[in-house]
Amino acid sequence: MEIHDATERPTHHSPHDDALATAVQAARRAARVIRGRAGALEDVRAKGRNDFVTEVDEAAQAAALDTIRTACPDDAVLAEEGDNVGAAPTSIDGRRWIVDPLDGTTNFMHQVPPYAVSVALQEGDGLLVGVVLDVPHNELFTAVAGHGLQRNGQPAGATHTDVLAESLLATGFPYRRFEHTEGYLDVLDDVLRAARGVRRHGAAAVDLAWLACGRFDGFFETGLRPWDVAAGALLVREGGGRITTYHGEGGLAPLFDQQVCATNAHLHASLLDHLAPMDDVRL
Secondary structure, eight states: OOOOTTTOOOOOSSTTHHHHHHHHHHHHHHHHHHHHHTTOOOOEEEEETTEEEEHHHHHHHHHHHHHHHHHOTTSEEEETTSSSGGGOOSSOSSEEEEEEEEETHHHHHTTOSOOEEEEEEEETTEEEEEEEEETTTTEEEEEETTSOEEETTEEOOOOOOOOGGGOEEEEOOOOSOOTTHHHHHHHHHHHHHHSSEEEOOSOHHHHHHHHHTTSOSEEEEESOOHHHHHHHHHHHHHTTOEEEOTTOOOTTHHHHSSEEEEEOSTTHHHHHHHHGGGTTOOO
16 A cells, blocks of 8 residues: 555544644655655765765755644754754653654665654653654554554554564664674574574664564664654554563663664563673663
């Protein structure tokens, strides 16, 4: 089912559907920028080792934030290509939009899917709305707190797999810091032996969306930022799954503590057991 900007508007029949509509419009505007610039990169800059920003990231963010600020001028914004993002508080007074205009920039640079736009709305210490738009596959994942998960406008949910040996997991490899690589590889080796399979796609927002709708049974990664995780965290929870840090902390902790363990809920304790050797590592 293809979602068209002008003809279809997902609804979760919630008090927050206006905010959902803003998030979807922002994601779609950013996606149009991304599609229009595919294969035509002119400006690629390194923010850090193996961490890149392109003119497409910035143009997509500008399009998304223009939509949000027009609809919600009094709301705060936390976006990847922003100033002083490392100092952002966890809980806030009022509402805050958390935006990743292009999750999977390196994938996009090489024209390797997936890559996505991620838009979330936080209020106080909770998440109200989450939207992930997988750009090359044109798949739209939406969630509203207390009102479920949808994929392209249809209800979706996590798997019921309850044995780790029967699970398909996703992860992200260290790419910025490498001082704990050996420990990570030890954990990965353990997980590879315990699960049916492990995949790495390079776009955490998409991994979380695919977990939420039942394609994966679990996901783990360290070193992620709030914009990588915010929308996907709500997708997972509204799909019936669970997302925490490696210590099992829920709420907003997985967004801001740079550790994410997400599962269909049935496998959570098992996966946390395998991640325990890295519970103090944030790559």
